[in-house]
Amino acid sequence: MGKEKCLLFLVVIWSMLASAQSNQPFDMIMQRVFDDEVVEVTSSRVPKVQQLAASLGVDGAWEDIPYERTDISSWPAGKHFDRLKPIIAAYVYNKSPLYGDAKLKSAIDKALSFWANHDFKSKNWWHNEIAMPKAIGVSLIMLHFGKEPVDGNLKSALIKKMERGDVYAKTGANKSDIAMHYFYRALLTSDEELLTSSLEQLYYPVQLVDGEEGLQHDYSYLQHGPQLYIAGYGEEFLKGISKIMFYVRNTTYAMPPDKVALFSGFLKNTYLPILRYGYIDFNVHGRGVSRPGILQKDDMKDVLERMIALDGKNKAIWNGVLQEIDKDSKYDFKFSPIHKHFWKADYTIHLRDNYHFNVRLASDRTNKSEAGNQENIYGKNMSDGVTNIQVYGDEYYDIMPLWEWDKIPGTTTRDYQEDQVLVEQWGKPAKNQFAGGVSDGHYGVSALKVDYDSVVANKAWFFFDDQVVCLGAGITSETKEPIVTTLNQTWLKGNVIINGRALSTKDEVFVEVNAGDRFMHNRIVYLFPEAGNVTLNAKEERGTWSKINRSRSADTVKGEVFKLWLNHGVRPQQATYAYIVYPGTNKVSEQELGTIRILQNTAAMQAVSHAILGRTQVVFYEPGVFAGDDWRIEVDRPCLLQLTTDEDGDVEVAVSDPLQLAENIQVSLTNQSYAVSEKKTIALPQGAEKGATVSVKIK
Known part of the structure; x- marks a missing residue:
């Protein structure tokens, strides 16, 4: 072979190899x-x-x-x-x-x-x-x-x-979804430039943002303005990004390690703790709650299986959740305790081995739950202190067509004759400024000043291991409808036990409760520490999906529903309520009852202490002085405060700013038993951390 032919042959071979x-x-x-x-x-x-x-x-x-x-x-x-x-x-x-x-x-x-x-x-x-x-x-x-x-x-x-679709004009999950088909188009056309730019846009939402749509600094997820969407859009973010990460793994196009860690953190520390045996909290799904089957998350198995290949150091966590959501789990999965308040999203999660108890709040910094595309037509109270209580996980699965929508669990509302349409579309900010939570990672308190639909109320939740104390004060309304606070509205499963005796008939029952009375249903005990007027509804209800979502079936669905609420009457002035929820149990011992003390429940202040845990939690709706449990605590501005004492006499004060306006707070503490007399100016988090908890230790 001549030199020229040899060179030509080598050029062809090199060209073929380069092309391959x-x-x-x-x-x-x-x-x-x-x-x-x-x-x-x-x-x-x-x-x-x-x-x-x-x-x-x-x-x-x-x-x-x-x-x-x-x-x-x-x-x-x-x-x-x-x-x-x-x-x-x-x-x-x-x-x-x-x-x-x-x-x-x-x-x-x-x-x-x-x-x-x-x-x-x-x-x-x-x-x-x-x-x-x-x-x-x-x-x-x-x-x-x-x-x-x-x-x-x-x-x-x-x-x-x-x-x-303009990928550059969209944010959050919508950006990821459009970038996904750019990515497909790049593969189909072998366009390296398009592949690179599509991946840049796919990776772009994997960052922390401050108030914009997407992943927040508290690791919540917001879409459609500052609106809670950890599921729904946050879920699409997880599914879409994990797919791309899986497709390009171990190539030059692979996602940078810092973004992989951020993505894993959102999945591990936010999304997965909200799952219980494969069912997710309805609070995080926005208007999606009006779609059948939406709360069951079997399809998240695909994400978890991808993460085993993508983030091996957390393999035990991914495998553990796969085990949890397996249909043969027999409810024996061991959940780690978590308490977290998401200050960017106005949302609190409280997880224990035997239950979940989560609360959705709202403020003028966040959008209330939306209606749109003729979905979630009656969800007007879906952000007003809504509680999600799960033991088995499926307590609310597909119950929404049968709900009475002015009695969403946890809310204080007008009791209308007929369900009321949510007029505002796509989510609007709440009127109130006061909404927040203080947390040490295991325990905490969250509170909200409701000002909506001509009802005002100061509502707080005090979270411990075995119980959640729910207080309301300042409940006032001038409307013609009665005002009610709903403890729960869930599937009726098994007997309803009132003070140890089973309800003899399934119907609506009005009960004048005395202090210490308790109701038990489906391994949740509701205890009333003070007298009140309660209504129990335990019977078959009927409805249609099309009533709450116009694109869904008009066929009648039916099922038995457990509904329990407190009555505040017509035009209440400064009314109050108190109830304690013991989830994941059939009975409450006298010893457990003695650990909780409700110390204050007024429009200005609400406070609860737990004797065994050594915690006193106080909600200051205005500057003032709390005196109780041998403590005198004075603050110069509204705040949420948790005070913890240990056996060595050390004291830890955790505070947060529910208005997210202050730079610091002055706290004066006095307790003769602990020899404490301190006045501290505590600097509060700023910027994207406004509303987060800050802790100070005192010897």
């Missing part, structure tokens, strides 16, 4: 997308796939899909790709009985051509700019591995339809 190396990341990443999206097709699935393909019209459309409709929520045209995906899977899955089937390929080509030749759109931008471009991308990537390629012109036409 440049394509290698695309091919490998595309293979991972395919492996993730394709489903196993067994012989049992063949008839269904063949039926779907056979029912496709000559023009490539399904006759029963009204493609021209523009519905906002359940857009009918979107079903086109829902039906097409299993047909594609049967064609491309190499162990499928229909692998490479010519009839399936003909049906796929017709269905794709039909979509390429039309421009169906919903009135909801999400379908047009997120759902459909992603569906097209996934379909084309799956077909890339088929026996016969898609016609080049058809492929180009469909890729052109993916060029929708």
Whole structure:
């Protein structure tokens, strides 16, 4: 071989190797997308796939899909790709009985051509700019591995339809979703520049932001303004980003380690602690609570399995949660105790081995729960001190069509004759400034000044190991409707026990309770430390999903509901309430009863102490002096305060600013038994940390 031919041969070889190396990341990443999206097709699935393909019209459309409709929520045209995906899977899955089937390929080509030749759109931008471009991308990537390629012109036409949505104009989960189909398009076109820019946008939301939409400095997640969305949009953030991380792992495109740690932190320290046996707190789902099946999170198994490969140092945690949400867990999973207040989101979680008790607040810094796209039509009180109490996890699963919506658990509201529509769309800030929590990671107190729908009330929750003390004061309204505070509204399971005796009939019962009276239902005890007027409703209720979400079924659903509330009467003036919840138990011992002391419950101040834990918790709604448990505590501004004493006589003071306005707070402490007489000026967190807890130790 001559020198010139040898050199030419080497140039060709080098060129081929360089080309193969440049394509290698695309091919490998595309293979991972395919492996993730394709489903196993067994012989049992063949008839269904063949039926779907056979029912496709000559023009490539399904006759029963009204493609021209523009519905906002359940857009009918979107079903086109829902039906097409299993047909594609049967064609491309190499162990499928229909692998490479010519009839399936003909049906796929017709269905794709039909979509390429039309421009169906919903009135909801999400379908047009997120759902459909992603569906097209996934379909084309799956077909890339088929026996016969898609016609080049058809492929180009469909890729052109993916060029929708401005990724640079969106935030949070919406940015991630649009960047996802940019990513698919880059793989399909082998466009390295587009792949790089799509990943930049996909990684961009993995950062802490201050009040903007996305992941906050307290590790909550906000979307649609400063609105709590740890599930819903936060969940889409977890699903989408984990997919991308998994696809590009161990390549030059892999997510930087600091962002992997941040992403894992949100999943590990925020999202997963809100799960209980695979069911999530309804408080964190926004308008999504009006969708059937939304609170069960079996689909999070995919995220956890990806994280085992992506974040091996937390493998035990990921495997542990997989075990927890397994249907055969028998409710024996061991939960670690957590208490955390999210000061950016106005939300508190309290987790113990035998229960969850979470509270959603609202303030003029955060948006109340939204209605939108004709969803969550009656959710007007979904942010006003709403409590989620779970022992088994499924206490509220799919109960929403049967709810009486002015008796959402935990709230103090007007008792209307009929459910009232939430007029404000997409979430509006609350009127009140005062909302916050103080926490040491295990215990704490949260409080809220409700000022909504012509009802004002000061509400507080004092969190310990075995009980949560719930206090209300200053309850005032001039409306014609009675004012009520709802302890719970959940599925009726088993007997209702009142002071040790089972309720004899399932109906509505009015009870004048005395101090010490208690109700027990489904391993939760509700104890009344003072006399009051209570109504119990334990009977079958009926409703429809379409009442609360116009795009859902109008078929009647029914079930038995447990509903318990306190009555404050018509036009109450400075009314109060007190009740103590003991979740995860069937009985309360006299010793447990003696550990709790309610020290104050007025519009100016609420205070509770726990003798065994050595904790005194105080809510100051205004500057003032607390005197109780041998302590005198004076503060110069509204605050939440927790005082902890130990056996050595050391004292720790934890405080937070529920108004998020002050730079410091002056606290004076006096206690002769502990030989304490201190006056301290405590600097409060600023910037993105406003509202967070700060602690000071005193010898």
